[in-house]
Amino acid sequence: MIIIYTFCIVNKESARVNSRFIISVNRNQERIVQFHTICHELGHLFCYHQFYTESKRRKLTIKEREFEAETVAWLVCKRHGIYNPSEEYLASYAPQGEIPICSTDLIMKAVAEIERMMESPIKIKESLWYKEDKGLKEKIRVIERQQKGPDLFA
Template identity: 40%
Template sequence: MGIDDGLDPGEGTALSPQELLGLDELLEQSQRGSEADDLRELRAFLTRLPMLGPYNAALVQLQRPGAHYVASRSVWAREFHRHVLPGARPLIILRPFGPVDLVYDIADTDGSPVPGNALEPFRLDGPITEDGLTAFTSLLPKEGILYREQEFGSQLAGCVEPIDPPLMRLGARRPVPLQHTVVVSSLLDPTARLVTVFHELAHVFARHVDHRTANSVRPARPLDRRSREFEAEVVAWLIAARLGIESPAGEYLTGYVQADGSVPPFSLQAVVSAAGRIETLAGGLAQLSRLLGTGRPHAADEGEGPRQEMLDLGQ
């Protein structure tokens, strides 16, 4: 089961991504309850739509909160033997390095029943293995990140350390400056180490830390520590849910929620973009699930089932 955008060339629209509102503005316009409730709804939605990357799943949620399972017209026909009903309202998703494209919810299609196990390829089948964790962390250098483990006290699970000046990754097809090291407690079990890796990667990909190159520094986003930790915890919480992993991240998040349901200032766009960057390290959610469970990269000619609609956009 490999990556396939599943979109016909003619399905795109003339609308450019630059013409779309940012996710933060769309969230503000569509907010219906407390911020904590909106986050719980987002988690449920992203878990229900693993065939999309987190950014595009969030974009679909803001357009159609009741969507249950979405795919392009061609994927509905080819993989599910269903057709899109006349007059059905398409949902806009973004395509990496290209125009926007259209998907349709199952409620706007008709045909053969969707198999009950349609979401299984995106869920972790069994526990996270040591080999799986090692295989995932071995992918980090291509994003300029090193990984190591060391013994920490009970109050610290992990951290991000800058590499200053950056090192150059050797043996890569293209030069990649190694700018950060993710350090995780060796005392944690594989699942806890993985969720901690997600949390620390979120700090990097949500731009909570400076990005340094040989000649310049891209400054971190101006957030206080509470907001930075909240965003990183949300990223870990969302990815764990999409993989079907039981994680304590949700318990940690309750400490950030006020009595009125408000939470620290955060950017939805930064959160889902960071989650997308993490998932696409392995080539998408289904491939990440397989890698973590087996320690082996996904083979394009193995497995059956629905394909991930597309890689998500990074930020």
């Protein structure tokens, strides 16, 4: 199980901010399968199937949510040369060739966000957590006021 936390490093100390999201992976699975699972679950998060506030969560059917999240996982894996069985899984959602309603814009943004996470650490103020979670923003403002130095989280 992966619990997503945000850490703020401040003068050799860290302030842990609990996220509201948990990604669970089977540790008995191969690492490639675990990676695919994480991409799929991040696809749900970045396509707004889960969100910090209920008003921002998109209202989709299970079929539509699963199709978007699996498309995200398939694209990330495909672009990085990782084989996965997503094509068969995605085809099962469109047995007559009719693709469920989905947002190609959000799918591509989710892929880009995951790939950005793979390349380098994301600065706190550039993260979705910071942009959307008022509690995290307030906690960082308090830390910054206490430090009175350069912006540690930019």
